[in-house]
Amino acid sequence: xxxxxxxxxGNLFSLSSSLKALGFSAEVTGNGEKLRAAExxxxxxxxAFGDAKAKLDATGLVPVLQxxxxxxxxxxxxxGMQLLFEQSFEYGEHPGLGLxxxxxxxxxxxxxxxxxxxxxxxxxxxxxxxxDPLFRYFRDGEYVYYVHSFYAKDCAASTVGTSQYGNVAVTxxxxxxxxxxxxxxxxxxxxxxxxxxxxxxxx
Amino acid sequence: xxxxRIIPCLDVKDGRVVKGTNFEGLRxxxxxxxxxxxxxxxxxxxxxxxxxxxxxxxxxxxxxxLRRVASEIFIPLTVGGGIRTLDDFDRVLKCGADKVSVxxxxxxxxxxxxxxxxxxxxxxxxxxxxxxxxxxxxxxxxKGGREDTGLDAMDWAVRGVAAGAGEIVxxxxxxxxxxxxxxxxxxxxxxxxxxxxVIASGGAGKMExxxxxxxxxxxxxxxxxxxxxxxxxxxxxxxxYLRTQGVEMRI
Numbered sequence: 001x002x003x004x005x006x007x008x009x010g011n012l013f014s015l016s017s018s019l020k021a022l023g024f025s026a027e028v029t030g031n032g033e034k035l036r037a038a039e040x041x042x043x044x045x046x047x048a049f050g051d052a053k054a055k056l057d058a059t060g061l062v063p064v065l066q067x068x069x070x071x072x073x074x075x076x077x078x079x080g081m082q083l084l085f086e087q088s089f090e091y092g093e094h095p096g097l098g099l100x101x102x103x104x105x106x107x108x109x110x111x112x113x114x115x116x117x118x119x120x121x122x123x124x125x126x127x128x129x130x131x132d133p134l135f136r137y138f139r140d141g142e143y144v145y146y147v148h149s150f151y152a153k154d155c156a157a158s159t160v161g162t163s164q165y166g167n168v169a170v171t172x173x174x175x176x177x178x179x180x181x182x183x184x185x186x187x188x189x190x191x192x193x194x195x196x197x198x199x200x201x202x203x
Numbered sequence: 204x205x206x207x208r209i210i211p212c213l214d215v216k217d218g219r220v221v222k223g224t225n226f227e228g229l230r231x232x233x234x235x236x237x238x239x240x241x242x243x244x245x246x247x248x249x250x251x252x253x254x255x256x257x258x259x260x261x262x263x264x265x266x267x268x269l270r271r272v273a274s275e276i277f278i279p280l281t282v283g284g285g286i287r288t289l290d291d292f293d294r295v296l297k298c299g300a301d302k303v304s305v306x307x308x309x310x311x312x313x314x315x316x317x318x319x320x321x322x323x324x325x326x327x328x329x330x331x332x333x334x335x336x337x338x339x340x341x342x343x344x345x346k347g348g349r350e351d352t353g354l355d356a357m358d359w360a361v362r363g364v365a366a367g368a369g370e371i372v373x374x375x376x377x378x379x380x381x382x383x384x385x386x387x388x389x390x391x392x393x394x395x396x397x398x399x400x401v402i403a404s405g406g407a408g409k410m411e412x413x414x415x416x417x418x419x420x421x422x423x424x425x426x427x428x429x430x431x432x433x434x435x436x437x438x439x440x441x442x443x444y445l446r447t448q449g450v451e452m453r454i
Contacts, residue, residue, distance in 0.1 A: 011296055011297075011299070011301070013273060013274075013297070013298070013299045014273060014277065014299055014301070017273065017274040017275075017277075017299070018277050020274075021274070021275065021277070046324055046326075047323075047324050048324075115398075117398055117399060117400060117423075119325070119326055119369065120205070121205075121326060121369070121370070121400060122205040122206065122208060122248075122400070122423065122424075123205060123206040123208065123248055123453045124204065124205050124206070125206075125453075143206060143453035145278070145279060147326045164204060165204065165205070166204075187277055188277060188278060188279050188301065189277070189278075190243070190277055190278050191277075193277060194277060
């Protein structure tokens with residue numbers, strides 16, 4: 001079973017539907033025991049980092065996630081991926097889960113072309129930087145759907161996929177041990193996204 | 204870089220898609236779930252559903268359809284039509300919508316834009332506007348283009364973005380239905396005033412209209428209904444053609 005962490009952030013309908021459409025059993029849950037019992041965990045998330053982290057802290061699930069991430073595959077999606085890092089500078093300074101080295105910073109500050117729109121929203125092609133089992137069914141350069149204004153930086157060692165936006169190579173996919181993260185939404189990235197989820201579910 | 208987006212729009216009334224539907228090979232020619240599947244397989248980058256029913260029964264049918272589409276189609280879904288309150292946002296988001304489009308509801312209560320952006324994020328709030336030239340001004344119209352608000356549409360868009368709208372759909376009443384191309388002058392005026400994605404609507408009649416549209420760098424997406432429903436323009440062929448014209452497309 002794949003546990004989708006429910007901490008009151010974001011819309012989990014598409015994510016659980018996409019896993020079900022692929023034939024995997026998924027459960028949206030905020031229960032620590034269920035996370036421990038699950039074979040895989042997905043940490044979703046939309047909105048602002050500080051707010052989401054506060055909600056996640058309030059559930060008491062942070063130590064469970066940190067512990068389980070050493071034992072089985074964990075996938076953070078969008079803000080859920082950003083939460084995996086050490087810290088974020090979105091409206092202040094917030095500590096993350098510390099599961100992937102690096103930090104989350106304002107994309108706008110790093111774009112030299114100030115005409116580029118932020119949020120980085122829409123379909124961008126994903127370049128595979130390092131081969132990874134998550135890309136088992138994915139072809140280099142396929143398009144994935146992004147919606148975000150902050151991005152992960154100083155994480156070269158764990159970056160396995162990027163998308164170019166202006167001068168910035170946006171961190172698209174990270175991997176550190178049993179921990180994976182996608183900045184884009186695989187559950188909204190059509191067939192290419194479903195194939196990434198399938199690979200994760202089969203890890 | 205980001206690909207330009209091609210977006211079919213489905214107007215749904217009493218559980219059926221209205222506006223020239225002429226699909227071949229589909230069991231039910233106006234079933235929104237089947238059409239959504241068809242568009243998904245043709246490479247549509249996003250789907251827009253407008254609920255144009257007024258009755259409570261129609262509304263329930265619509266949310267059922269939305270839920271069915273969202274559990275089968277995994278590309279972004281935008282929903283509009285009759286959105287006036289945060290409860291309306293909540294209702295369609297729970298059924299699997301990713302973005303919610305407000306039009307007359309925001310004109311009646313501009314506070315809805317900021318309230319929704321705060322609760323669901325800017326990326327979730329799409330400001331849709333119907334605009335027509337009146338006395339040398341781009342004038343904002345309400346109620347499906349029937350009512351002149353007297354407001355300057357470009358000022359309204361700037362206000363909407365400041366309040367938290369993450370995207371704007373500009374439907375030109377002047378070019379809508381004429382099929383002689385998008386309203387590039389109106390679109391450029393808007394794109395120069397806002398820094399969020401601009402979706403062009405109204406006027407597409409052939410593939411070349413999209414090629415011309417995307418030579419204007421401020422425009423992010425082209426939206427159309429009947430030319431896609433009637434297969435006058437096939438999305439798969441359109442995207443291949445646009446790519447040969449140097450437009451970045453997800454294929």
